[in-house]
Amino acid sequence: xxxxxxxxxxxxxxxxxxxxxxxxxxxxxxxxxxxxxxxxxxxxxxxxxxxxxxxxxxxxxxxxxxxxxxxxxxxxxxxxxxxxxxxxxxxxxxxxxxxxxxxxxxxxxxxxxxxxxxxxxxxxxxxxxxxxxxxxxxxxxxxxxxxxxxxxxxxxxxxxxxxxxxxxxxxxxxxxxxxxxxxxxxxxxxxxxxxxxxxxxxxxxxxxxxxxxxxxxxxxxxxxxxxxxxxxxxxxxxxxxxxxxxxxxxxxxxxxxxxxxxxxxxxxxxxxxxxxxxxxxxxxxxxxxxxxxxxxxxxxxxxxxxxxxxxxxx
Numbered sequence: 001x002x003x004x005x006x007x008x009x010x011x012x013x014x015x016x017x018x019x020x021x022x023x024x025x026x027x028x029x030x031x032x033x034x035x036x037x038x039x040x041x042x043x044x045x046x047x048x049x050x051x052x053x054x055x056x057x058x059x060x061x062x063x064x065x066x067x068x069x070x071x072x073x074x075x076x077x078x079x080x081x082x083x084x085x086x087x088x089x090x091x092x093x094x095x096x097x098x099x100x101x102x103x104x105x106x107x108x109x110x111x112x113x114x115x116x117x118x119x120x121x122x123x124x125x126x127x128x129x130x131x132x133x134x135x136x137x138x139x140x141x142x143x144x145x146x147x148x149x150x151x152x153x154x155x156x157x158x159x160x161x162x163x164x165x166x167x168x169x170x171x172x173x174x175x176x177x178x179x180x181x182x183x184x185x186x187x188x189x190x191x192x193x194x195x196x197x198x199x200x201x202x203x204x205x206x207x208x209x210x211x212x213x214x215x216x217x218x219x220x221x222x223x224x225x226x227x228x229x230x231x232x233x234x235x236x237x238x239x240x241x242x243x244x245x246x247x248x249x250x251x252x253x254x255x256x257x258x259x260x261x262x263x264x265x266x267x268x269x270x271x272x273x274x275x276x277x278x279x280x281x282x283x284x285x286x287x288x289x290x291x292x293x294x295x296x297x298x299x300x301x302x303x304x305x306x307x308x309x310x311x312x313x314x
Contacts, residue, residue, distance in 0.1 A: 062079070062105075062106040062108075063103050063104070063105060063106070064079070064103070064104045064105075064106050065101060065102075065103055065104075066098050066099070066100055066101065066102050066103075066104060067100060070098070071095075071096070071098075071158065071175055071177045072086060072087065072095040072096070072098070072156065072158075073158045073175040073177070073210060073211065074175055075104065075106070077175075079106050081106055081107060081108075083211060085107050086104065086105075086106060086107065087156070088107075089104075089105040089106070089107045090104050090105055092221075094181045094221075094258075094313060095155070095156045095181060096155070096156055096157070096158075096177055096178050096179075096180060096181040097179075097180060097181050097258075097260050097277075097279075097311070099279070099281075122157075122209050122210065122211050122212035122213075123150060123154050123212040123213065123214050124149075124150070124212075125146050125147060125148055125149060125150065125154060125157065125183075125209070125212050126146070126147035126148075126149050127144065127145075127146060127147075127159070127207070127209060128144065128145040128146075128147070130142050130143065130144045130161060130205050130207055131143045131144075131145075131271040131272055131273070132163070132203070132205050133273065133299040133300045133301065134199070134201075134299075134300070135197075135299060135300070137197055138197030138198050138199055139194060139195060139196050139197045139199070140163060140194070140195040140199050140203070141192065141193075141194050141195075141299045142161050142163070142176060142192070142193050142194075142195070142205065143190045143191070143192050143271075143272035143273070143275065144159055144161065144176050144190060144191040144192075144207055145188055145189075145190045145191075145272055146159075146178070146183060146188060146189055146190070146191060146212075147187075147188040148183040148184065148185055148186065148187055148188070148189075149186075150185065150214065151185065152185060152214050152215060152216065152217065153182050153183065153184050153185055153214075153215040154182070154183050154212045154213060154214060154215065155181050155182045155183070155212075155213050155214075155215050156181060156211055156212070156213050157177075157178050157183060157189075157191065157209075157211065157212045158175055158176065158177050158178075158191065158209075158210045158211045158212075159175070159176045159191050159207055159208060159209050159210055160173055160174070160175055160176070160207065160208050160210050161173070161174055161175075161176050161193050161205065161206070161207045162205070162206040162207070163195050163199060163200075163203050163204075163205060164200065164203060164204050164206070165200035165202075165203060165204070166200070166202055166203070166204060168204060170200055172195060172199075174193045174194075174195060175193065175210065176191035176192055176193035176207075177191055177192070177193070178190070178191050178192075178262075179192070179260070179262035179264075179275055179276075179277040179309075180260055180262050180277070180309055180311045181222075181311060182215060182222060182311055187309070189262065189264070189309060190264055190272045190275055192272075192275050220314075221313060221314075222311060222312065222313060223249065223250070223254045223256050223312045223313065223314050224249075224250030224312075225247055225248065225249055225250055225256065225259060225310050225311070225312040226247070226248045226249075226250045226310075227245050227246070227247060227248075227261070227308055227310050228245060228246050228247075228248055228289075229245050229246050230243070230244075230245040230308060231243065231244050231245060232306045234303050234304075234306070235303075237302070238298065238301075238302025238303050238304075239297065239298045239302065239303070240295055240296065240297045240298065240303070241263070241265060241295065241296050241303050241306045242293070242294075242295050243263050243292075243293065243294060243295070243296065243306060243308060244291070244292065244293035244294075245291070245292060245293075245308070246289045246290065246291050246292070247259055247261075247280070247284065247289070247290040247291075247292060247310065247312075248288075248289055248290075249284060249285075249286055249287075249288070249312070253286075254286070254314050255283055255284060255285045255286060255314065256283070256284050256312040256313060256314055257281070257282075257283050257284075257313065257314060258279070258280070258281055258312065258313045259279070259280040259284065259290065259310065259311070259312045260277055260278070260279050260280075260310065260311045260312070261277070261278040261279075261292055261294075261308060261309070261310050262275065262276070262277050262278075262308070262309045262310075262311075263275065263276050263277075263278070263294070263296040263306055263307075263308055264296075264306065264307045264308075264309070265296050265297075265298050265303045265305070265306050266303070266304055266305045266306075266307070267298075267301040267302060267303065267304050268302070268304040271301070273298040273299055273300070273301040273302075273303060274296050274297050274298040274299060274303065275296065276294065276295070276296040276297070278292055278294045280292070284312075
């Protein structure tokens with residue numbers, strides 16, 4: 001046999017042997033990836049199903065930062081949470097004297113509160129007819145005087161005032177609030193609300209008391225303060241008044257960290273024509289005399305008299 005034929009036979013033999021090895025590999029088990037092998041356990045099919053649903057995760061309360069112009073009623077409507085629930089979650093917050101930037105705990109809605117903004121039944125108080133005055137820019141201020149004829153103080157007094165045209169159309173509703181949280185027994189304090197322009201001309205006004213809560217005699221959230229050396233100077237045009245005086249703590253066993261003064265301006269007919277609140281946030285100790293001074297302005301009508309009210313918290 002020639003040399004080249006012998007080489008060819010050798011090559012064919014090597015190829016045949018290699019193919020035989022490939023056939024043996026293809027018939028072997030599949031390769032397992034690297035890693036720890038764990039035996040797959042069978043699922044337990046003996047599962048009891050109950051008609052009682054599992055409890056839902058407990059919702060967490062929301063923190064609301066009070067913005068300028070916001071009231072407890074507005075926040076209650078915004079979150080659709082009972083106003084009493086918000087007040088209960090924030091017992092140290094004065095609802096009608098909230099300052100910008102304070103934090104309120106908004107409790108989660110319960111099933112029966114979802115979509116509702118319930119209000120406690122208000123205590124019966126005397127409500128005078130609202131006095132609504134138009135500004136030169138078309139805005140409207142409405143003042144609603146509330147008289148506390150109860151045998152105990154009332155707090156968190158709010159009312160809804162509705163403004164509409166003469167055909168009772170284009171209705172706009174807003175919540176009116178008081179400058180202070182408490183209306184003492186036998187005293188009167190106005191609620192106020194502003195309707196920015198444009199507003200109908202002429203307009204009609206409707207109102208409804210929303211909230212008024214009794215304050216027990218044992219309530220320690222408020223400290224008695226006295227206003228002394230009061231001076232009221234009404235401007236010649238009657239559209240503003242400058243008030244000044246001193247604050248003295250009436251309770252000799254307490255100091256106060258917050259003091260609010262409300263100046264209410266009346267015209268010669270006894271209608272409220274202006275209102276302003278002054279606030280002090282520094283601690284006042286027993287025996288201290290805290291001076292105050294500020295101006296109150298009228299909406300269109302001349303001021304005949306200015307009455308001051310004060311409130312303090314420890």
